[in-house]
Amino acid sequence: MTLQVAPPDVTTPQDEAVVDRQSGWALVAEQETRDLWTSGRGLILLFLFSILLSGVTYLTSTNQALNFLEQRESVNLVLQLAVAVGVLVTLVVSADGISGERERGTLESLLVTPVSRRSIIAGKLIAALTMWFATFGITIPYVWVLARDVGILGQALALGFLVGTLVAIGLGSVGLLISGLCNSNKTSIVASIFLLLILFAPTQLPSGLPQGGFFDVLLRANPVASALAYISSVLVEGQSWTEDLVLLITPLLTAIIAGGALVLAGDRLVKLTPGVNAG
Amino acid sequence: MTSMTVEAVRLTKHYGDRSAVEDVSFTASPGEIVGLLGPNGAGKTTTIRLLTTVLSPTSGEFSIAGHPSTASAEIRRCVGVLPESSGYPAHQTGGEYLRFFARLYGLSRGVARTVAAELLAAVGLEDRAESLISSYSRGMRQRLGIARSLVNDPVVVFLDEPTLGLDPAGQAQVLEIIRGIAKNRDATVVLSTHLLPEVEQVCSKVVILNHGRVIVSGSVGEVISTVLIKQSAQLRVPLDLVERARNVLAGFPDLTVDQLMEQPDVLTLAMDRPRAGSGSGSSDLMNAALAAITAAGIPVLRFELEGARLSDAFLKVTSEAVA
Numbered sequence: 001m002t003l004q005v006a007p008p009d010v011t012t013p014q015d016e017a018v019v020d021r022q023s024g025w026a027l028v029a030e031q032e033t034r035d036l037w038t039s040g041r042g043l044i045l046l047f048l049f050s051i052l053l054s055g056v057t058y059l060t061s062t063n064q065a066l067n068f069l070e071q072r073e074s075v076n077l078v079l080q081l082a083v084a085v086g087v088l089v090t091l092v093v094s095a096d097g098i099s100g101e102r103e104r105g106t107l108e109s110l111l112v113t114p115v116s117r118r119s120i121i122a123g124k125l126i127a128a129l130t131m132w133f134a135t136f137g138i139t140i141p142y143v144w145v146l147a148r149d150v151g152i153l154g155q156a157l158a159l160g161f162l163v164g165t166l167v168a169i170g171l172g173s174v175g176l177l178i179s180g181l182c183n184s185n186k187t188s189i190v191a192s193i194f195l196l197l198i199l200f201a202p203t204q205l206p207s208g209l210p211q212g213g214f215f216d217v218l219l220r221a222n223p224v225a226s227a228l229a230y231i232s233s234v235l236v237e238g239q240s241w242t243e244d245l246v247l248l249i250t251p252l253l254t255a256i257i258a259g260g261a262l263v264l265a266g267d268r269l270v271k272l273t274p275g276v277n278a279g
Numbered sequence: 280m281t282s283m284t285v286e287a288v289r290l291t292k293h294y295g296d297r298s299a300v301e302d303v304s305f306t307a308s309p310g311e312i313v314g315l316l317g318p319n320g321a322g323k324t325t326t327i328r329l330l331t332t333v334l335s336p337t338s339g340e341f342s343i344a345g346h347p348s349t350a351s352a353e354i355r356r357c358v359g360v361l362p363e364s365s366g367y368p369a370h371q372t373g374g375e376y377l378r379f380f381a382r383l384y385g386l387s388r389g390v391a392r393t394v395a396a397e398l399l400a401a402v403g404l405e406d407r408a409e410s411l412i413s414s415y416s417r418g419m420r421q422r423l424g425i426a427r428s429l430v431n432d433p434v435v436v437f438l439d440e441p442t443l444g445l446d447p448a449g450q451a452q453v454l455e456i457i458r459g460i461a462k463n464r465d466a467t468v469v470l471s472t473h474l475l476p477e478v479e480q481v482c483s484k485v486v487i488l489n490h491g492r493v494i495v496s497g498s499v500g501e502v503i504s505t506v507l508i509k510q511s512a513q514l515r516v517p518l519d520l521v522e523r524a525r526n527v528l529a530g531f532p533d534l535t536v537d538q539l540m541e542q543p544d545v546l547t548l549a550m551d552r553p554r555a556g557s558g559s560g561s562s563d564l565m566n567a568a569l570a571a572i573t574a575a576g577i578p579v580l581r582f583e584l585e586g587a588r589l590s591d592a593f594l595k596v597t598s599e600a601v602a
Contacts (some may be wrong), residue, residue, distance in 0.1 A: 024383065031379050039370040105366025109427065111358040112331050113383040160306050272333065 025117030028123025033130050036093065044130060045089050050138050056081055057142045075147045076235045078139060079160040080203075080228050083167060086135035087224065090168045094128035094175030095123075095192035098270055099185040108272060117270035121262050125172050132168035136161055152235065159234055159241075159254055166251045167227045171196070171256030180269035199224040220247065223254040282436055283342075284435050285330065290339035292325050292491075297577055301326040301491045302339070305434070307467045307484065314499075315471040317488035318597050323471040324363050325490070327379055327437045330469070331360050344434040356384065357552040359428030363439035363471070369413035374422050376412060377430060384431040389406055391430075395601040398426040402456060418449030425456055435467045436460055452475060458571065460592075475590040485589065487596055494596045499589055506592040511549040512565050514572065515581035520546040526574045531568050544580070 036042045060074035098121075101107035107109070110120060140157060147153040156233035175192050202218055202225040219225050230247035234241045284308035289338050292300040300322040304462060307313045315323045325513040331342055332351035346353040368376065374395050381391035383491065399408045402422040407415065415423065421441055427437055440459065453476050472478060475543040479499050486496040495502050516524045521544060528536045528548065539545040569582055585591075 015316070027379070027382050035368060035370065104368075106360070106365055108328075108333060108361070108362040108366060109365055109380070109424075111333050112355055112358065112362075113380065114355045115383050116352075272328075
C-alpha cells in the first residue's frame with residue numbers, strides 16, 4: 001500500500017469561509033460533555049441516583065401518609081439529596097479533568113492546539129457541571145410529586161437550582177484545582193471525595209446535639225452545609241429568600257475564589273506535570 | 280524573511296539542577312525530514328516539547344515558520360504534533376476524533392468533516408472512520424495520530440517515536456506516510472525515532488543528541504563521515520583471483536589488506552590512518568580500490584563497507600559521550 005498524504009482539498013484555516021468562530025472553550029465543553037455522556041459514565045451515575053431518589057421519595061411519601069414527616073420537609077430532603085449527589089458527581093468528574101487526561105496521554109495533543117489553557121479549563125468545568133444539571137433535571141418530577149400540594153413547587157425548584165449551581169461551580173472548580181495539582185488521577189479523585197465527606201460531615205450531625213456559636217461558625221464556613229441550611233431555612237422554616245442570605249456567602253466565596261484561582265493559575269495548571277511551577 | 284521553518288538557537292531546559300536539554304541548535308527547511316536521534320533520556324522529547332510550546336525554555340531561542348518562541352499561539356497554529364505514547368479517547372470514533380481537532384484549529388463543522396475524511400483516507404483508515412478507536416490496532420492508532428497532526432495543514436510536523444511498538448509492516452506504512460508529508464505538502468518533518476536504518480532512508484538531516492546536547496548534526500552522509508574517520512570493508516573475490524586482487528590493492532598504500540583465515544576468498548580492507556580533511560576521504564579510498572579491482576577484470580562477489588552505517592555512527596558518538 002502506497003500512502004500519499006497530500007494537503008487537504010480545502011482552503012486553509014485562515015480563509016474566512018471555512019473558519020468557525022465558535023470559541024475554544026465551547027468546543028472543549030461540547031466534546032467533553034459528549035464524551036462524558038456517550039462513554040456511559042454520566043448515564044450510570046444518573047441511573048444510580050434516580051434509583052436512590054425513587055427510594056427516598058417513596059419513603060418520605062409513606063412517612064407523610066403516616067404524618068411522621070411534614071411535606072415541606074420531604075421536599076427539602078429530596079432537594080438536599082439532589083444537591084449533595086449533584087455536587088458529588090460534579091466534583092468527581094472535574095477531579096478527573098486534568099490528571100485523568102495526563103494519565104491517559106491525551107493532554108499533550110490538546111496542549112499543542114491553539115486553544116488556550118484557560119479555555120480548556122473552562123470547557124472541562126462546563127462539562128462537569130452538566131452532571132449537576134442532569135441530576136437536578138431528574139429531581140424535578142420527584143419535587144413536583146412532593147411539592148405540588150403545598151404550593152412551593154416553583155420556589156423549591158428555583159431555590160434548588162440556584163443554590164445547587166452555586167455550590168457545583170465552587171466545588172467543580174476546587175475539583176479541577178485538585179486535579180491540576182495531584183500527580184495521579186487516583187489521588188485527585190480520592191482527595192476530592194475526602195474533601196466532600198469533610199464538608200458533608202456537619203450536615204449529618206444529630207439535630208439533638210447542642211449547637212453553640214462554634215457550630216454556627218463551622219456551619220457558615222462550610223460551603224455545602226451552609227448552602228443546605230439556606231435551603232432548609234427557606235423551605236422548612238418559611239424564611240424569605242433574603243432573610244438568611246448570609247448563609248450563601250461561603251458558597252459564593254468558594255465559587256469566586258476557586259474560579260478565580262483557576263483563571264489566574266490556569267496557564268500553569270494545565271500542563272504535563274502536576275503543580276503550578278513553570279512548565 | 281527566513282526560508283528556515285525551524286530555527287533553534289542554544290535551546291536549554293533545566294529542571295532545578297538537572298539539565299534536560301543544553302544548548303541545542305539546529306535548523307530545518309521546508310520539505311526536509313530531520314531525524315532527531317539519541318538514546319533514551321537524551322532530550323529528544325524535551326526538545327520537541329520546547330519547539331511546540333508545551334514547555335518553556337530556560338534559555339535560548341527558537342522560531343517556527345518565522346514565528347518567535349514568544350508567539351506560542353501562532354506557533355501552535357502552524358505545527359502538527361504526534362506526542363510520544365499519545366493516548367486516544369477509546370469511546371470516540373476516528374472520524375469524530377479528527378473532526379474535533381480540526382474544529383479546534385478553527386475549521387467550520389462542514390470543512391472539518393471534509394478534512395477528517397480526506398486525512399483518514401490518506402492514512403488508510405477510511406473504512407474504519409466510524410469505528411471506535413478502542414477497536415483500532417496500535418498501528419492504526421499511530422496512523423490516526425499522524426492524521427490528527429495534519430488537520431491544520433501544518434508547516435512543521437513533529438513526530439515523536441511514531442513507529443514505537445509497530446511491527447515491520449506498520450513501521451513501513453508510517454515511514455511511507457512521513458515521506459509523503461514532506462514530499463506532497465512540502466512540510467518540514469522533525470522525526471524522533473530509534474529506527475536508524477529507516478532514518479538513513481527517510482531523513483535528509485540528522486541531529487544526534489546525548490545527555491541533552493547535540494553531539495553531531497548534518498546530512499546522514501556528513502554525520503557518518505564526520506564520526507567514522509576509519510572505515511573497513513570486506514571484499515570477496517573468486518579464490519583463484521585472490522592473489523591478483525592483493526597485487527592490485529597493493530597500489531593503495533593507505534590500505535592494509537588481510538585475508539580471512541576461515542574464508543580465504545575474503546579480503547579485509549582497513550585504512551591505516553585518517554585522511555586529512557573530511558571523513559569522506561575514507562569512502563573515496565574504498566571506492567577507488569573497488570574501481571581498481573573491477574578494472575583489473577576481477578569479479579567482485581561481495582563488497583561490504585563496515586562502519587559506514589548511521590547505526591555505527593550513532594553507537595560511536597553516544598558511547599564516546601558516555602565514556
